[in-house]
Amino acid sequence: MTTRLRIGIIGRGALAQELSRHLAQHTASTEIVGYLARSKSGQAMPAECFFSLHDFLAQKPDLVVECAGQAATAQYALPVIQAGAHYVPASVGALADDIFRARLVDTARSMRSQIRLPTGAIVGIDGLAAARHTPIDDVLYRGTMPPSTLRGHYDGDIPDQGLVFSGSAREAVKRFPKNANLTGTIALAGIGFDRTRVEMHVDPGLNANVHELIVRGHFGAFDVKVSGLRISDASPSSRIVAGSLAQAALGSTYLLL
Structure with a gap:
């Protein structure tokens, strides 16, 4: 039996919801093990929401996708990688910090993890x-x-x-x-x-x-x-961004490491 990829998602806004719908088409090979959320009030999600990083990482995700903004990647990327998971940031802009990015890459190398960059809203x-x-x-x-x-x-x-x-x-x-x-x-x-x-x-x-x-x-x-086209009037993200995150999670992407 093939082991399914255990995916954790940071955030539960419009982008996380759209990503979840894409991943629902791949239940034979993936499962969402939980969401890291800031507040107990919010959209109901297909898997349990956790409100501490400790509880979230206790679900032992193989890969974590960030859908919550640059501050979330700045806060969570390093401990996620230190836990041995691959990391997919929607908010790649957080990696403009050269010192932070170098630390992530060094840690990923030592943990044999990958930082997978989604192609985002464009091709090429x-x-x-x-x-x-x-x-x-x-x-x-x-x-x-x-x-x-x-x-x-x-x-x-x-x-x-x-x-x-x-x-x-x-x-x-x-x-x-x-x-x-x-x-x-x-x-x-x-x-x-x-x-x-x-x-x-x-x-x-x-x-x-x-x-x-x-x-x-x-x-x-x-x-x-x-x-x-955008995910919704309230979301600045194009619909294709969620697809690019799904592709990165499934393993087809540009690797920072």
Whole structure:
């Protein structure tokens, strides 16, 4: 009999719920052993919710998926890996902290665990990682979103239409902790947080999040564009993000380690 992969999920919001629906299609090979939640009030989930990391890890997950924001990865990634589990962060922006990321990688090596980076809301991460072996000259991520995607998740001013932000991926993941985690994956697969350029735009005429990845280098060039419908009006995440987390949990992903 094949042993099912024991999966724990941090969070129980819209992204965790969507991920759970995807994993429910793979019950022959996976089982959700529990959710780590902050509050006892909230959405009922397909498996038990735990309110302490100790109780959560006592379920002995083989792999943990984070669906609760950058602060959750900053708080829980290291103890999860120290417990011997693989780790899949939705909030890859937390890995912009070089010292924190190096500690995670070193710990994962010693524990023989993997840090699995989801492809997130875009395609082409495999091509970007391949292009890195032939020098890349320039990487630009351009995100264009309806105002409702950014409002409530960004402290700065948002114009009626047009450019909201231009800068590095390192700065983007700090200023847009709910909207720019994708740029963390792009940075780690490509030329790093400081050289990866990011533009964030707003367009009230959109009903989807538009993600563009533009790469130039010695290999040639490629442009990728994805128009992603959101999980819900209340969630900033595209529906495909939950699918990318499921793929990472099932083992098809870009590995940080």
